[in-house]
Amino acid sequence: MVPKTEKKSRASGATPRRRTPTAASTSQARQQQGGSGATSVAQVRLRPDELADLQQVMQTLKLHSLSDALREGLRLLSREATEVAASQEIRDFYQGAQAPTPSGVLPATADELAAADETEW
Template identity: 55%
Template sequence: MTPVRQESPTAAGGKARKPAKGATTQRRVEAGAAGKPKKPTAARPGRKTGKSSASGTKVAQVRLQPEEVAALEAVVQRLNLSSTSEALREGLRLLVREAAETQAAEEIRTFYGDERVPLPAGVAPATEAELKAADEDLW
């Protein structure tokens, strides 16, 4: 399709501004109606459009470094997952859960402020020796 020439945004009034929404599209439609055949627009072969399908899913692209790809492939094999998509979805579920836990912890800190947060019934507070041992323990 031949590009449609547009008036420079600075030509009218001296200030740069964005064209009105749909202005370019409208001009192209008018140009097509003026006798120029309109080329069909199709996605390139092998490329996803990124739009939602009828099932409500969405395609998301991610750029991975070679070591990340290798780690992802190892995870798929080790956990016997059916695809890299399944592995990535599982990773997102873990991130969502971690974000929810972080938000809950922040809300608890905000609620109690400078007060000491009460322990659940039947739980004894940790001693200094237990806290020190936990800090030195390797995970």
């Protein structure tokens, strides 16, 4: 293990390692997983409570690694961002006016809207 004060880059004078056939095939497999080329490494700093929550989620969803859990989180964030963008596009199209309801569908009452707002998923 490299001490924290020592850099892990080649710029620090470390000699580059030769890639073994196993390392090369592992690297190729990892690149193919994403379907869009090479992967990237990202770091995240978590508070102890966030890490505990993440570990509980991993156990509940049977996710086998932190990477799997974080990828799933990013997938959900991406989906939510797409939905937010679509709803903004609809608001822009109708210029702030209420979107029409399909024929045969009655608009929701104030009570129905309030009940929906209080629903927890």
